[in-house]
Structures are given as C-alpha cells and as structure tokens.
Amino acid sequence: MADVGQLSTGLRRGTLEFCVLAMVENEDRYGTEIVRRFGEEPNLAASEGTIYPLLSRLRRGGWLDSKWAESPAGPPRRYYGLTPAGRSALEHFRTEWVSFRQTVDRLVGTGEAA
Amino acid sequence: MNTKHADVVAEYLHEVDLRLSGLPVLQRRELLADLAAHIATERTERNIQTEGELIEVLERLGTPEVVAAAAYEEAGAYPPVPTARGRRRAWPWLPAAIGGAVVLFVVVLCGALAVGHKVGSVERSPVPGPVVSANPGR
Numbered sequence: 132m133a134d135v136g137q138l139s140t141g142l143r144r145g146t147l148e149f150c151v152l153a154m155v156e157n158e159d160r161y162g163t164e165i166v167r168r169f170g171e172e173p174n175l176a177a178s179e180g181t182i183y184p185l186l187s188r189l190r191r192g193g194w195l196d197s198k199w200a201e202s203p204a205g206p207p208r209r210y211y212g213l214t215p216a217g218r219s220a221l222e223h224f225r226t227e228w229v230s231f232r233q234t235v236d237r238l239v240g241t242g243e244a245a
Numbered sequence: 246m247n248t249k250h251a252d253v254v255a256e257y258l259h260e261v262d263l264r265l266s267g268l269p270v271l272q273r274r275e276l277l278a279d280l281a282a283h284i285a286t287e288r289t290e291r292n293i294q295t296e297g298e299l300i301e302v303l304e305r306l307g308t309p310e311v312v313a314a315a316a317y318e319e320a321g322a323y324p325p326v327p328t329a330r331g332r333r334r335a336w337p338w339l340p341a342a343i344g345g346a347v348v349l350f351v352v353v354l355c356g357a358l359a360v361g362h363k364v365g366s367v368e369r370s371p372v373p374g375p376v377v378s379a380n381p382g383r
Contacts, residue, residue, distance in 0.1 A: 161286075162279055162282065162283060162286075163282075163283050163286040163287065163290070166283065170305065177307075178305070178306060178307025178308075178311045178312065178315075179283070179305045179306045179307065180261075180280060180283075180306035180307040180311065180312035180315070181307060181311065181312060183276055183280060183283070183312075184276060184312075184318070184319035184320070185315070185319055186279070187272060187275055187276065187279075187316075187319060187320075188319040188320070202286075204289065205285070205286060205289035205290065206282055206285035206286055206289060207282065208282070208286065209279065209282060
C-alpha cells in the first residue's frame with residue numbers, strides 16, 4: 132500500500148501552499164528565492180520545478196499576486212506577494228493547523244503529553 | 246551565452262513543453278517562462294560556467310515528466326493520453342450506433358405514418374372490410 136514516499140507526498144499536499152504563503156507574508160520574494168528556500172528543507176524537498184505550477188495555482192486562485200521586475204544584475208525576476216485573500220487564508224490555516232495537529236498528536240500518540 | 250549551454254536549456258524546455266499539450270496555452274507559457282527565468286537566474290547568481298553545472302540546475306528542477314505531472318495536478322487537468330491507441334474513444338461504436346438508431350427511427354416513423362394513412366383510408370372507405378364472422382361455430 133502507501134509507502135514512505137506516498138506518505139510524505141500526501142502530507143505535503145495541502146500544507147506546502149501555506150508554507151509558500153508564509154514565505155511571502157512579510158516581503159515579496161522572487162520565484163528562484165522561494166524555490167531555493169524549499170530546497171533547504173529536507174522534509175519538504177521536492178523537485179524545484181514543481182513549485183512553479185504551485186505558485187501559478189496560488190496566483191490564479193487570488194492568494195498571491197506577482198510582478199516582473201528587473202534585477203540589479205541578471206535576468207528579470209518574478210516577485211510574488213500575498214494578497215488580502217491570501218493573508219486571511221494563511222491566518223485561517225494557522226488556526227486550523229494547531230487544532231488539527233493537536234488532534235492527530237492525541238490520536239497517534241505523538242503529543243508531548245503522550 | 247554559450248551556444249552549447251543554450252542547446253541544453255532549449256532542449257529541456259522543449260521536452261517540458263511537449264508534455265504540456267493538455268494545459269491551457271497561457272498556463273503553458275507561464276510555466277515555460279518561469280522555468281526559463283529560474284534557469285537564467287541560477288546561471289547568473291551561481292556563476293555557472295560548465296555544462297555539468299548547468300545540468301545540475303536542470304536536475305534540481307526535475308525531469309520534464311515530473312514537472313509536467315505537477316503542472317497537470319495544480320491545474321486540475323488530466324494529461325493527454327500519450328499514444329494514438331490510448332486516445333481512441335471509449336466507445337468507438339457510439340456514433341455509428343446513434344446514426345443507426347436515428348435511421349431506424351425515421352424508417353419506423355415513415356412506416357407507421359404510411360400504415361396509419363392506409364388504415365385511415367380503409368376506415369373512410371364506403372366499402373367495409375371483410376367482416377369477421379360472428380358465428381365461430383360454423
């Protein structure tokens with residue numbers, strides 16, 4: 132049945148996008164910057180190229196906006212920032228995530244109290 | 246830009262593009278532009294000189310299959326079925342069956358109208374049809 136790879140894929144699905152939103156919460160970041168940041172996280176490691184379709188979906192869904200800008204040296208960069216809708220989605224996720232995590236911890240026995 | 250390096254990048258982007266035929270054209274172009282910008286940025290910011298280093302950048306991006314699969318998943322679309330055999334209709338006989346049914350319906354309808362017309366003529370006829378004998382015990 133589900134192997135380890137499928138488990139982490141399943142866990143990433145639905146949470147990774149909020150990690151992206153949080154990454155641009157306080158300042159706009161360009162695509163390669165976001166992708167590199169994910170590359171540094173062993174638990175989130177996915178092929179870098181798969182982040183761009185995710186950014187596209189978040190933009191089309193109205194949670195991110197983007198603009199191309201010249202870089203000091205080198206090719207133009209596409210900067211992503213949080214929209215008001217994205218900001219409230221992130222806030223909502225934070226609330227949901229805490230109670231979700233607590234429930235899973237309690238049921239699976241991974242909580243500190245367990 | 247080194248021509249050979251450009252070839253490696255162009256080939257990679259082409260391979261991705263080939264697999265995106267099931268996506269709306271703007272999403273397809275957006276992804277290719279994002280990937281091209283990513284590669285260009287990496288080359289500049291990491292000061293990439295050799296083809297080996299460039300290939301590492303492409304490997305970190307993922308194979309064209311992996312990138313395209315993510316694009317379809319995020320777009321909520323299904324990748325096109327890759328082979329001509331697989332692209333066949335689920336029910337190849339369906340159009341023929343519908344055509345046949347329509348023809349059959351028209352034929353039956355015409356027949357029914359003709360019979361109805363004939364029956365009407367008979368009913369209106371002053372000459373009664375053969376009367377069934379009322380004495381079956383003949």
